[in-house]
Amino acid sequence: MGAVIKVENITYRYPLTEKPAIKNLSFEIEEGGFYGIIGPNGSGKTTLCALLRGFAPSFYKGDLEGQVLVDEKPTTAYLEGELSLRIGYVFQNPFNQISGVKDTVFEEIAYGLENFGVPVDEIEDRVVRAMKLTDIESLAMKKPFEISGGQQQRMALASTLVLEPGILIIDEPTSQLDPEGTESVFKVIETLKQTKKTVILVEHKIDLIAEYAEKIIVLKNGEAIRIGDKQDILSDIALEAEGIQLPQYAALGSRLRERGVDLEYIPITEKQALDVIGKAISKEAKTNVVH
Numbered sequence: 001m002g003a004v005i006k007v008e009n010i011t012y013r014y015p016l017t018e019k020p021a022i023k024n025l026s027f028e029i030e031e032g033g034f035y036g037i038i039g040p041n042g043s044g045k046t047t048l049c050a051l052l053r054g055f056a057p058s059f060y061k062g063d064l065e066g067q068v069l070v071d072e073k074p075t076t077a078y079l080e081g082e083l084s085l086r087i088g089y090v091f092q093n094p095f096n097q098i099s100g101v102k103d104t105v106f107e108e109i110a111y112g113l114e115n116f117g118v119p120v121d122e123i124e125d126r127v128v129r130a131m132k133l134t135d136i137e138s139l140a141m142k143k144p145f146e147i148s149g150g151q152q153q154r155m156a157l158a159s160t161l162v163l164e165p166g167i168l169i170i171d172e173p174t175s176q177l178d179p180e181g182t183e184s185v186f187k188v189i190e191t192l193k194q195t196k197k198t199v200i201l202v203e204h205k206i207d208l209i210a211e212y213a214e215k216i217i218v219l220k221n222g223e224a225i226r227i228g229d230k231q232d233i234l235s236d237i238a239l240e241a242e243g244i245q246l247p248q249y250a251a252l253g254s255r256l257r258e259r260g261v262d263l264e265y266i267p268i269t270e271k272q273a274l275d276v277i278g279k280a281i282s283k284e285a286k287t288n289v290v291h
């Protein structure tokens, strides 16, 4: 599978700012891949999402050096709205995504499809499916502004999924959610992964990134300090010194190694921790028998 997005040495400044929000960034997004973008507050995660979607520079203006290609064409060469069916975008703050012109959650989710002239029967089917997937069927008749932040977050996700884009950019979909709501959003994301969609996800909850993502982009001060496979990056304890939070299991594994426990690899998920610590214990037991 080829690259669906190519980022070619981009540096981007918002209007009236000197310091670039994104600096010298190059990488490719492969079709069907699951990419996690991580990094401290203000490191440029949302700005990068906006650049991938073409909102920057078209909407935010500012100054872009280099280019972002979507399906081999620069984002700046697309017409207004042309990318919205190809790339679904879920905003960090779900409030920003609500149209304000619809009275019910159902209508809000249908809104995008109406704009694209989809037949009424099909709209209903697709909206029901999107609500099922995001587990908000019971909210269908509620007012979009009167549901909770977490419910709005799931509605925003449903409004995007209903358009069935091949690429999804999701900026911190769980910031308003409790652990249960977070789990349910990640279940949806897991389903998307199985349908071979390309997913680009910003998320602070690093244990979830460790569980679900395949590739990681680590941003700091607008620069990518690491790009690569999640196993290599999330087990790299040196990143902690850079202010990057790593999965709790990686920190645990590294502390165990420091204390002389012979771990085969640094785990990044609970499953891996159980595997690798289990192996170390049985190795230890065998050595003790020999003595």
Ligand SMILES: Nc1ncnc2c1ncn2[C@@H]1O[C@H](COP(=O)(O)OP(=O)(O)OP(=O)(O)O)[C@@H](O)[C@H]1O
Residues within 6 Å of the ligand: 014, 015, 017, 021, 039, 040, 041, 042, 043, 044, 045, 046, 047, 048, 060, 092
């Ligand atoms: N519209 C804007 N105009 C000018 N500067 C901006 C604008 N939006 C963001 N910035 C600046 O760009 C930098 C990157 O911000 P961005 O929102 O991309 O970071 P982030 O990693 O998404 O942070 P967070 O984790 O808080 O969401 C910050 O220094 C921020 O102040």
Ligand SMILES: [Mg+2]
Residues within 6 Å of the ligand: 045, 046, 047, 092, 171
């Ligand atoms: Mg952000």
